[in-house]
Amino acid sequence: MNELDTYPPRYGSASLADILPSALAVLGVPGNPDVLGLTDGPLAGARRVAVLLVDGLGHRLLDQAAAVAPTLAEFTSGRLGSLRPLTAGFPSTTPVSLVTLGTGMPPGAHGVVGFTLNIPETERVLNHIRWDGDPDPMLWQPLETRFQRAAADGVAVSVVSRPDYDGSGLTTSAFRGASYRGASGPDELASGMRAALAEGERSFVYGYLPDVDANGHYFGVDSPQWRGAVTEADRLITMLADGLPADTALIVTADHGMIDVPADGRVDVAAHPEMRQGVRLIAGEPRVRYVHVQAGAAGDVRDTWRAVLGERALVMTREEAVDTGWFGPVLPANAERLGDVIAVCVGREVIINVPEADMESTGVLRAYHGSITAAEMEIPLLTLRGNVTPTG
Structure with missing residues (x-):
């Protein structure tokens, strides 16, 4: 398939919306169908699960990334963990994807259906990245999140991300129900996610790294700046994977890919x-x-x-x-x-x-995303079970 071919979402079988339900099914949380087959597959028996989302690291970009990312290269070669493609939701853009991930539902159900949206019956345009809480996120996105379901079942649930995202409208819409740990950069993210994983008898942790996306937008895919951000993302993945306890599983995914625009x-x-x-x-x-x-x-x-x-x-x-x-x-x-x-x-x-x-x-900007092409829609699902040490 050409990277600009239409690549519709695969909701209910192989999409971003299916990751958290499948992962929480591994932890025994009711009401979470395991359509990705993680319970009897790579995550079987895990009591602790970490999901790391690397913004912008689409599946079609992994070969370029592997050139500067030794641990990702281990995944793409099949020497470490498992790797398969999923689809993002549509539009293939960050706020849509984060709420799709957090709710486990397609955009048409949760209502965050674009980067910016006209608020009905007004002349206002809501930017979901700069959302200060007006409109009320509990009303704008009223669906229960998978974090709330997990917490209600006794799972220790955490989000580890940049401090300035805490309490935003987007964070509330996508991740409410989780405790929030502020962390900037790979080292703080790794330590914060590891600490959160150790909590409780069962734990679920979500971490977010925005830098690959940001450098792709401003400098282009495969630019030196993009490669540097990929190298740092790989370092984070390595820190999380290295010495992963036997009862713990790591999932790495993305919210979309991207393409250069001349x-x-x-x-x-x-x-x-x-x-x-x-x-x-x-x-x-x-x-x-x-x-x-x-x-x-x-x-x-x-x-x-x-x-x-x-x-x-x-x-x-x-x-x-x-x-x-x-x-x-x-x-x-x-x-x-x-x-x-x-x-x-x-x-x-x-x-x-x-x-x-x-x-x-x-x-x-140099690179963009949001549309329905394979380059933008296809995202990776990398899974790794504990006691496997990456060579990178």
Whole structure:
């Protein structure tokens, strides 16, 4: 399969949404189906499970990563643990993925269906990364998290991540029910996750490393800066894997992959004023735009966007997008958060210069993600059981 081929989510069989239910099934937590087969497979009998999410380390990037990451190379060669591909949810972007992971549910169910979303019946656009708690995350994302289920069953549940993420709307939506340990950098993450794993008779720990994604965005995939971030991620994986106790298992995954976008792959909305005709506001992100239109304008806006974008994007109405199944089953209240018209970039293009939704650097990044291509959607599932020492 080509990296730009369409690669739909595999909810219920091999997706990001299936990791926590399957891992918690290993720990005996009720109401968690093990569709990944971890209970009778690589995690059989484990009493302690750690999940490390390396932001941006898509499955299609592992070969490039292995060149500067000895422990990842051991996984990709089959000499250490096990490795198989899963899919992210759609859109393949961090806030969507983190809530998909934490709830164990597809985006259409939990409602965090984009990097930025129009808050229905308002002119506001919510940026989930800069979410200070308004709207109330308990109302915006009301589903129970898998962390809450595990804690209710007596599992010691922890999140280890950057201190400034503690208490954010996104953290509350994705990880409520877990105790929070602030940690910056691989060394603090490793020590924090190891300490949390030792708690209680059963423990579940989630750790998050953002640096591979950040360096990919700003400098490009396989740039020296990206390679440096991958090397540090590999060092963290090595510290977690080295001397892993016999009753403990480590899972390493990602929230999405990413692709480089050339300078001539940027569709500037400001350079195409017709793209604003009949439009109330635009949300989403550069690879997946949600276009909210004025009353009765959906058909005209769809046709205009199709004319401008051509084969560079799939341009659909909300109903057509929901019917793809890419979001999973979409609750009616969550469907309102999607655009009336949705544009999904399928080549090496992005749609930029949307001031109501974009952050300051959005248009000048080197690499992007969010769309439905294999390069963005395919993520790794690496599993390792205790008492195996990596050679890296």
